[in-house]
Amino acid sequence: MNILQALFFPPEQPGGVSSMVPYIQERFTKKGWDMELFSLPKRIRGKGTEEVAFSTFDWKRYAGTPVVDKYIQTYKDYLWWTRMRIKKRYDLIHAHHPIAALVMKQLFPDTPLLMTIHSSFERELILNGRIAEGGPEHSFLTSIYRELEDKANQIITVSASFKQYLSDYMQDPDKIGVIPNGFDERRFRPSNHENAVPQLISVCRLVPAKGLDTLLQACSELKRKGHTFVLHLIGDGPSRTELEQMAVDLNIYEETIFYGYMLHPEEFMPFFDIFVLPSRAEAFGSVFAEAALCLLALVGTNVGGIAEQIENGRNGLLVPPGDAHALAGVLEKLMQDPSYRYNLARAARDKAKKTYSMNRVIQQLTKVYEAYRVHA
Known part of the structure; x- marks a missing residue:
């Protein structure tokens, strides 16, 4: 055929x-x-x-x-x-x-x-x-x-x-x-690592629909509360200049790394701790399954295909789109409790291997x- x-x-x-x-x-x-x-x-x-x-x-x-x-x-x-x-x-x-x-x-x-x-x-x-x-x-x-x-x-x-x-x-x-x-498990595999400072990552096109403005606002709240972290943003798009300026204005530019477009983000993803993408809409959200296969804890919004992948509290955490305070709250919980973070990540990987292979x-x-x- x-x-x-x-x-x-x-x-x-x-x-x-x-x-x-x-x-x-x-x-x-x-x-x-x-x-x-x-x-x-x-x-x-x-x-x-x-x-x-x-x-x-x-x-x-x-x-x-x-x-x-x-x-x-x-x-x-x-x-x-x-x-x-x-x-x-x-x-x-x-x-x-x-x-x-x-x-x-x-x-x-x-x-x-x-x-x-x-x-x-x-x-x-x-x-x-x-x-x-x-x-x-x-x-x-x-x-x-x-x-x-x-x-x-x-x-x-x-x-x-x-x-x-x-x-x-x-x-x-x-x-x-x-x-x-x-997703091919040969591409998305965990890597043993220990990070003294929590490493957050998001992979997406830099456009308003992905809700990265909400993420930056949440990270600003985390910094004001005294938390240390690094936010890795992989991707490019028309909102990049605006988001970089927003990071400066929110006083989190030193904590945020803008990588631009990367052909194989799966080579970096396994070394981080939390994947977060507060999209305002998503038909499926392939990157969540990819992050799950890399054994990252998942944080997303309760919209579209994201809410079908993440069972809130079982294999990841969901927040309403556009709610920076709620997003800061769940990120804070994951940053402060590595065991909880790992258990969510393990459940997410188990589901991804079974459902999204x-x-x-x-x-x-x-x-x-x-x-x-x-x-x-």
């Missing part, structure tokens, strides 16, 4: 999806499956000129806004690149981005299309202050879900909470499957793929 994994970002780009799919390919290749990866290089911009039309809505109603115009141009670029590069047929196409899915179905209408929706672009844009909720860009992006339902043979998402979110925009949400992300993902995907083998 010949399968194409259609990504948007190249595999070397940051993010759980792009970094996870090559490991899926590796596992299936070892099993004797024929699987290839395809993506749009970052340098391909403004090349496509072919007209775009959707079957379930008229996108031109929303034209003239920067987000929509960029989205449509990216669709044209992906279409241009795909026409030029793919000359063979596949038995199944598994897409991991809406543009990839819709382009592939347009060019290969007779090939079964499986679509995994990993996250909500519109929610991220709203939380990052780039579009208004209920505005034309929001309406355009949520209309894409209905188009995907119309075009894809099967839709999968990564958490029950995100399935519930998608159900508001689809006619038959019961057909949405859930396959949580999986790559083996489990391969088994679930195999069943899905096998259902299309009879059509190959």
Whole structure:
């Protein structure tokens, strides 16, 4: 069976999806499956000129806004690149981005299309202050879900909470499957270490949706109360300058290290103590499972896929989004009680190994793929 994994970002780009799919390919290749990866290089911009039309809505109603115009141009670029590069047929196409899915179905209408929706672009844009909720860009992006339902043979998402979110925009949400992300234990492994000063780490894109402003405020409160710590922030993004200035203003710049983008944060993660990411929304939150496999205590917000991974008080701690005082309180508790911290981390690792293993993902995907083998 010949399968194409259609990504948007190249595999070397940051993010759980792009970094996870090559490991899926590796596992299936070892099993004797024929699987290839395809993506749009970052340098391909403004090349496509072919007209775009959707079957379930008229996108031109929303034209003239920067987000929509960029989205449509990216669709044209992906279409241009795909026409030029793919000359063979596949038995199944598994897409991991809406543009990839819709382009592939347009060019290969007779090939079964499986679509995994990993996250909500519109929610991220709203939380990052780039579009208004209920505005034309929001309406355009949520209309894409209905188009995907119309075009894809099967839709999968990564958490029950995100399935519930998608159900508001689809006619038959019961057909949405859930396959949580999986992680290769060879990449994320604990390391024995003892830190005299608690080491906190967060790994994410530096944008408002990730709630790092709340984290810095919480850390400022911890310092005012006399606690010592180091906060390691791995990632880059448009909010970096603002966050660095915020750390200065809150008098925690000396305690905070801004690393910028790092290709393999898993090489550093096992040497820290507490993973904390107070996201305002998260479809799944792959980095929590990654941190759990590295035996870190987890602190997150009770939103989306984070709340499905963390059972509060059992394998991590949850706080409301945007609540710096509550966040400072749970961090203080973990910093002061290493035994409690270790017990939470061990429970988190046990759950991650059982629930979010790559083996489990391969088994679930195999069943899905096998259902299309009879059509190959």
